[in-house]
Amino acid sequence: MLRWIAAACAAWLGWAGAAPAQGQAQDFPSRPITMLVVFAPGGATDVLARIVADHMSRTLNQRVVVENVSGAGGTIGGARGAQAAPDGYTLTVGSLGSHSAAPSIYRSIQYDPRELQPIGLIAGTPLYFVVRNGHPAQDMRQFLAMAREAPGRISNGHAGIGSTNHLACALFAHITGVEMNNIPYRGEGPAMNDVVAGQLDSACLLAPAAVPQIQSGTMRGLLIAATERSAGAPAVPSAPEAGVADYIFQGWNAVFAPRGTPEAVVQRLDGALRAALTDPAIRARIESLGSVPATPAAMGPEALRNLVRTEVERWAVVVRAARISEP
Structure with missing residues (x-):
C-alpha cells in the first residue's frame, strides 16, 4: 500500500512539474x-x-x-x-x-x-575572394603573381580566428601556396568595410556580404569559390575560370x-x-x-x-x- 501511494505521489509530482512547462510551450511565444x-x-x-x-x-x-x-x-x-x-x-x-x-x-x-x-x-553561402577598388591586380592570375613576388605584403582580412572566412582563407593559401598578411577582425562586416574604404587589399567574404558590394561597384570580385558563376554577381569568374580549380568552398x-x-x-x-x-x-x-x-x-x-x-x-x-x- 505504501509503495502504491509513493508511486502515485511520484507520478502526480511528475505530472504537476510537466504541466506548467507544457502550458508554457502552448503559449509560446508570449514575449519577444x-x-x-x-x-x-x-x-x-x-x-x-x-x-x-x-x-x-x-x-x-x-x-x-x-x-x-x-x-x-x-x-x-x-x-x-x-x-x-x-x-x-x-x-x-x-x-x-x-x-x-x-x-x-x-x-x-x-x-x-x-x-x-x-x-x-x-x-x-558561397564564398568570394575580393579586392579593393584600385588594387592593381585585374584578375586572380595577376593577384597570385603579385602575392608570390612579395610574400606577406598583401593584406587579407577575415572574420576572426576559426570563422568560416578564416577557414576559407586558409584553404586558399594552402591551394595557391601564397603568403599574405592575414588580419583577423571581429566579424565579416568590419573586414568588408575596410576593403570598401581601401584600407585592406583583399578579403574572403561570403556571398551576402560580398555580392551587394560587388553589384554596387565598391569592391571587385576576383573569383567565386564554386564551379560555376553566380547569378548574383555574374561577372565574377568561377574558381576554374580564375585558374584555381580546386578552390571550392561553401x-x-x-x-x-x-x-x-x-x-x-x-x-x-x-x-x-x-x-x-x-x-x-x-x-x-x-x-x-x-x-x-x-x-x-x-x-x-x-x-x-x-x-x-x-x-x-x-x-x-x-x-x-x-x-x-x-x-
Whole structure:
C-alpha cells in the first residue's frame, strides 16, 4: 500500500512539474525572442539572420530581435546562446566556423555544437575572394603573381580566428601556396568595410556580404569559390575560370536553441523558420545575395543535427592539417 501511494505521489509530482512547462510551450511565444548573431553587423550571418527574423516575427506574432555578440570567431556569442534558458526565447544564428570548426580550434570553447538543439538551416553561402577598388591586380592570375613576388605584403582580412572566412582563407593559401598578411577582425562586416574604404587589399567574404558590394561597384570580385558563376554577381569568374580549380568552398548559416528546449517550442520555431524559407519573396531575396536557401530536404532540426555532426568531424581533420589554433 505504501509503495502504491509513493508511486502515485511520484507520478502526480511528475505530472504537476510537466504541466506548467507544457502550458508554457502552448503559449509560446508570449514575449519577444532574442536572436543572437555571433558576428558583428554587416556580415553574411547578420544579413541572413535579419531576413528570417523579420519574417518569423510576423509568423509568431512576436518580435524577433537580432542582437550581435561578436568575438573569438563567433564562440563568445555561441557560448551565450548555449547557456541561455532553454525556453525558446534566446536563439543563436551560427555558421560553419562557429558551430562546426570552433571545437577543434578553441581550447576554451564553452559549448559543443552537437549538444545544442538545432532549429534549422537558413542557407548555404558561397564564398568570394575580393579586392579593393584600385588594387592593381585585374584578375586572380595577376593577384597570385603579385602575392608570390612579395610574400606577406598583401593584406587579407577575415572574420576572426576559426570563422568560416578564416577557414576559407586558409584553404586558399594552402591551394595557391601564397603568403599574405592575414588580419583577423571581429566579424565579416568590419573586414568588408575596410576593403570598401581601401584600407585592406583583399578579403574572403561570403556571398551576402560580398555580392551587394560587388553589384554596387565598391569592391571587385576576383573569383567565386564554386564551379560555376553566380547569378548574383555574374561577372565574377568561377574558381576554374580564375585558374584555381580546386578552390571550392561553401559556408552555411543556421539557427540553434539551447539544449533542453521543449519539443513543442522547437516545433513552433521550426515552423516559423520553414514559413520564412518557403516564402517566394524571402527565397528570392536570399538568392539575390548569392546564397542558396535551404531546400525542403535540408530544413528542420534533424537535418541540421546531421549536418553539424558531419561538419564537426570533417573540419577537425582540416584544422589539424592546417595547424589552426586559438590565439
